[in-house]
Amino acid sequence: MTDINSKETPTRPGDEPIKSSASALPDPSLIDLIELFFFAYRDFTQDPDAILTEFGFGRAHHRVLHFVNRYPGLRVADLLEILKITKQSLARVLKQLVDKGIIEQRPGKSDRRERRLFTTAEGQKLATRLMEPQLSRITQALKSSGIESDQTSRKFLYNMINSSDHEAVLELFSRSRSKQELKG
Amino acid sequence: MTDINSKETPTRPGDEPIKSSASALPDPSLIDLIELFFFAYRDFTQDPDAILTEFGFGRAHHRVLHFVNRYPGLRVADLLEILKITKQSLARVLKQLVDKGIIEQRPGKSDRRERRLFTTAEGQKLATRLMEPQLSRITQALKSSGIESDQTSRKFLYNMINSSDHEAVLELFSRSRSKQELKG
DNA sequence: AAAATAAGTCAACATGACTGACATAAATAG
DNA sequence: CTATTTATGTCAGTCATGTTGACTTATTTT
Structure with a gap:
């Protein structure tokens, strides 16, 4: 794939990224x-x-x-x-x-x-x-997207959800696995 | 964080996941x-x-x-x-x-x-x-979501986009970096 | 001069949200 | 056992955001 991850601004090892001092400008x-x-x-x-x-x-x-x-x-x-x-x-x-x-x-x-x-x-x-x-x-x-993509992207999306809803999501997913289908 | 990645159905090393033969049933x-x-x-x-x-x-x-x-x-x-x-x-x-x-x-x-x-x-x-x-x-x-999340989730999202639009997206992103603001 | 392009506009319509008020049936609490 | 709460449904009106189709204007390109 084309590399969209061009964050390769060369840094000396052990360096922190240089923040424009007054900034608070968001990372592009x-x-x-x-x-x-x-x-x-x-x-x-x-x-x-x-x-x-x-x-x-x-x-x-x-x-x-x-x-x-x-x-x-x-x-x-x-x-x-x-x-x-x-x-x-x-x-x-x-x-x-x-x-x-x-x-x-x-x-x-x-x-x-x-x-x-x-x-x-x-x-x-x-x-x-x-x-x-x-x-x-x-x-x-x-x-x-690479071998680690499944686990990682799954976690990322999960963490994008309001944490107040995390429990509900987990409960829902567990429901899809239980074969007792809550019938009638 | 809570682990939502419970794919740990124990597998013998080198094993393929056992697909229910006739299946085509999608992976939950x-x-x-x-x-x-x-x-x-x-x-x-x-x-x-x-x-x-x-x-x-x-x-x-x-x-x-x-x-x-x-x-x-x-x-x-x-x-x-x-x-x-x-x-x-x-x-x-x-x-x-x-x-x-x-x-x-x-x-x-x-x-x-x-x-x-x-x-x-x-x-x-x-x-x-x-x-x-x-x-x-x-x-x-x-x-x-772990240290690798940025690169990986970025790639994942990028690959979720229609490939016919990949070029346009890359071009757009490069525009945000160029400081010539295409003024008037 | 003619055709193509960038943008704007008018009109009518569809979808999918919303609020607020009220109705019905069934379960639960006092 | 009556009163309240709960689960669901429904009527009525509104709003935001998308659609199609037709047409105009200004400007550039051929």
């Missing part, structure tokens, strides 16, 4: 990271967006579908926490997904107020199809 | 990365969003302001390429930024059709303020 290479993050996310969403258009869905539908497919039995309240949007905002896209037979709702077994969410067979198919280009992109990016 | 830890990327971006944008509200601006204004501030003398066409939005969409937010004295336009010196974009003093102040929380977040994330 850190600002690059802001922009890289923007560009990466911009392109990351673009392949699924194209597919969604075929189905008359948008990015909001994708997010709901993805999380419901990955974490079957999710409650509406869980989804609101994950997506950090309002109930009214979620309601619209969720209704459309249910109406088109992508997602189905079942009352909670122990608490019948809850609506546990599940993907239908069709929903699983679509979710998988939407995941494909994103997984390819990630796989390719990890391959091109 | 790769799917985690999809979600980490979503969560990270969700939180990454949240601090500036709060500040922008004070000014009656939105995320779209932020993007324009950021790039104009970082790359003074940018043309409208450049901005359209960077943001990948339509001219009409840009026009609205750009007009508001100009009206509020955040950005100013000067006709190009050699081509007077062009409108070169620059931040005003006030614009620079706001751009800096919006950058601050994002830089803190990135700095903290890099620190928490």
Whole structure:
């Protein structure tokens, strides 16, 4: 790959980087990271967006579908926490997904107020199809970025998340591994 | 930090990971990365969003302001390429930024059709303020993610970008280093 | 002089957020 | 067992930000 890491301003060994004394001027290479993050996310969403258009869905539908497919039995309240949007905002896209037979709702077994969410067979198919280009992109990016990239980039992204949400993220991930699918 | 990299399914040395034969089932830890990327971006944008509200601006204004501030003398066409939005969409937010004295336009010196974009003093102040929380977040994330994180995460993000845009990104970054500010 | 380019503008529309208020059913607490 | 809380749904209105399509103006290039 092309080397974008041209921080090779030659330094004598043991030297601290010379800060322009009065500075507080941000490191340009850190600002690059802001922009890289923007560009990466911009392109990351673009392949699924194209597919969604075929189905008359948008990015909001994708997010709901993805999380419901990955974490079957999710409650509406869980989804609101994950997506950090309002109930009214979620309601619209969720209704459309249910109406088109992508997602189905079942009352909670122990608490019948809850609506546990599940993907239908069709929903699983679509979710998988939407995941494909994103997984390819990630796989390719990890391959091109060196062997340590997986662990390191994973940690980096994790640490970019509000630490107040770290616990919730870990809990969520652990849920994807447990095969008890919290059914009904 | 909490270890989210629990890929320690013990393997005998030299072993390939055992794929469930018929599979093509995606690696769960790769799917985690999809979600980490979503969560990270969700939180990454949240601090500036709060500040922008004070000014009656939105995320779209932020993007324009950021790039104009970082790359003074940018043309409208450049901005359209960077943001990948339509001219009409840009026009609205750009007009508001100009009206509020955040950005100013000067006709190009050699081509007077062009409108070169620059931040005003006030614009620079706001751009800096919006950058601050994002830089803190990135700095903290890099620190928490190990010494190799900077180079590696930078490469990872770069490789998440469409390769067709790699050249443009590199060119852009080189522009931020050249002190000839392409004035008017 | 004609064509291409950079930018701006008008109009209509879609998506996905938001706030605020209120409704229903079911679970839990006093 | 009644009262309250909780989980969810819904109506109504608004805003921000994106889209398409058509057209104008100024300027440069051919």
